[in-house]
Amino acid sequence: MGIAMTILVFIFVLGTMIIIHEFGHFAVAKLLKIRVETFSVGFGPRLFGFRRGDTDYRVSIIPLGGYVKMKGENVDEQLTGAPDEFLSRPKWQRFSVAIAGPGLNILTALIIPAVAAMISFQVPAYVVQPVVVGSVVPGSPAAQLGLQPGDRIVDFRGVRDPLWQDVELKITANPNQQIPIVVERNGTRLSMTLVPAGHRADGEIIGDAGIIPEFPKDYVEVNAVTEGSPAQAAGLRRGDKIVTFNGHEVPNFPWLSSAIQYNGERPATLTILRDGQKLELTTTPRIDPDGKARIGFSPVWRNIPMQKSRKSLIEAIKYSVAKNYELIVITKDVFAQILARERSVRDSLAGPIGIAKVSGQAAERGWESLFALMGFLSLNLGIFNLLPIPVLDGGVIFMLLIEAVLGLFGLPFTMALREKMNQVGLVILLLIMGFVIYNDVSKYILPSDQSPPQTQQIQPANK
Known part of the structure; x- marks a missing residue:
């Protein structure tokens, strides 16, 4: 997929997730009669939009997020105590507005696989x-x-x-x-x-x-050989059938692809069948920029x-809950490995460039893969926004909890303290954004680590 189409797919995927998230805040605020001044997809200066009632609906110049601006939600505003101001509302109403955005993202993550399972x-x-x-x-x-x-x-x-x-x-x-x-x-x-x-x-x-x-057993037949590849240098041709790799019988293409990966950049011997005769070729796989070892050919695909x-409604809901729970557990495992320094942060997080890349790849595989990705991203967006970092929704909920606890002791949650917490939260958020963008650039635009794949040596626990 070309760069232009990848960007369009990325905008569609990210834009949809942002609109869903912000619509959660917007809908609950409107329901509670809190004035919504701005509904923005993107940050920064306004590009275009329209005004309806009290709300300016806009698209802004930086497409890496969005926001809903409610009257009286910022401490630097001139607060009058009017009933349509956010900070004038009871804690339960402010909590409802804050939780609605990530809640709608998580609900979307549940709906997408459930609907897909009921359709096909x-x-x-x-x-x-x-x-x-x-x-x-x-x-x-x-x-x-x-x-x-x-x-x-x-x-x-x-x-x-x-x-x-x-x-x-x-x-x-x-x-x-x-x-x-x-x-x-x-x-x-x-x-x-x-x-x-x-x-x-x-x-x-x-x-x-x-x-x-246990895939169907069949020779791997060469469909095309990449120009300038190790396969071409070794003399591999269209129509050749690969019988063995380094002396091991080739049962199917997934096995061969994995065997090449484990072989890395070491010479390998192929036995091929050409016009009824067996020939031996020697080739050395090459590590591509994406980090995979390849010899440079595409196979005749066997389905x-x-x-x-089609699942029933109840079966689809159970399936969706199970899949999302599994993703949450795996995400927890990944972060536990990061905290234990068993996994690199660089190799575990993706920002806008990484999301754009996987969005393009998902779109190439079809609508099912694209919507599955959107469900996964929606789940992660919902969970991320629940982190107790001021300026995120979880930070708003965290400050409501502090306000409630201080109130039990008759102490006020002052505007000055609220403002300082928001400033700290903004700095943390900017640091996170800066890191993931730098990480994306170093991985996808200026990659430096293209070492061959490594295999971990292991031993059985019991023989």
């Missing part, structure tokens, strides 16, 4: 099946642990009889973290500790264990079996 619930068939190992990538954590095709994972970090959808996301989110598993093999259960390797992809560090599901169904 389509997933690869394997993700709703038990975790039976189809193949193991050489050199991967799974290979070093001794996992074998046919092994079934019956316990994954305390989850009994997990499905592939329970396991894949947790592996991705936990690079270099110990994960206790129980494997069933020929009627015997073995306790092991799996440590996913950390691989760089699209500027992020993601976990990978080298476990491939992965899909499962299609």
Whole structure:
């Protein structure tokens, strides 16, 4: 997808999330008859808009957020005590206005997957099946642990009889973290500790264990070879069928792609089938700017079996709640790893450039992926705004709590104290914004770390 289209998709995604968030504040304020002076998508000088009643609806020049300005909500205003001023209202009403924005974002995150599941619930068939190992990538954590095709994972970090959808996301989110598993093999259960390797992809560090599901077994046929790539230099051609990689039989493309990643920038041997004859080629994968090891060809795609169904309303709600809860748990795990200095902040956070990139990639995959991303971003936007940082919604709620506690002791929550807290909150927010933007620029525009993928050495807990 081109840069212009990526920007348009980014504006649509971010703009929609902002409008939903601010509409929550706006709707509750209007319902409580608090005067809303401005509804802005974006910050800074006004670009265009219109006025209706007491409210100026506008689009502002910096498209990285938005705000609803209510009468009498800022301490530097001339407060008169009029009933339509925000600070004149009871605490429960101010709380209701503050919670409405992130609340509507979280509600949106629940609605999107629920509606999608009721319209057309389509997933690869394997993700709703038990975790039976189809193949193991050489050199991967799974290979070093001794996992074998046919092994079934019956316990994954305390989850009994997990499905592939329970396991894949947790592996991705936990690079270099110990994960206790129980494997069933020929009627015997073995306790092991799996440590996913950390691989760089699209500027992020993601976990990978080298476990491939039971995909249909087929040769990987070359559809096209990239100009100037290692594959072209090795003599790979369209129509070639890749039979082995470094002496290991190639069962499918996901296995081969993962094997190339673990091989890194070391010479590799391919056995190919061309016109009924087997040939051996030697190539050295190259680490691309996105951090992935590639040899430079695209395969003839074999469709992965899909499962299609429509869920009932109750099933869709349960599914949506479960998916969002899983995302919250994984987000918590990521931040716990950051605080424990087990994961780099740089490799874990994405700002506007990162969001624009994944928005474009999601749009290329189709509307289902794009709306799934919007649901994920809406959930994160809602949770972020609940942080107790003054100037965020959570900060407003935090100050209401302070006001209530001081009131129990007959002490006032002065305008001066409120103003100082808002100033501190603004500085914190600006520092966060500055960091994520700098982080984005260093990762996506001026990348400096393109080291080959690393594999974590591991040992079984029990043999």
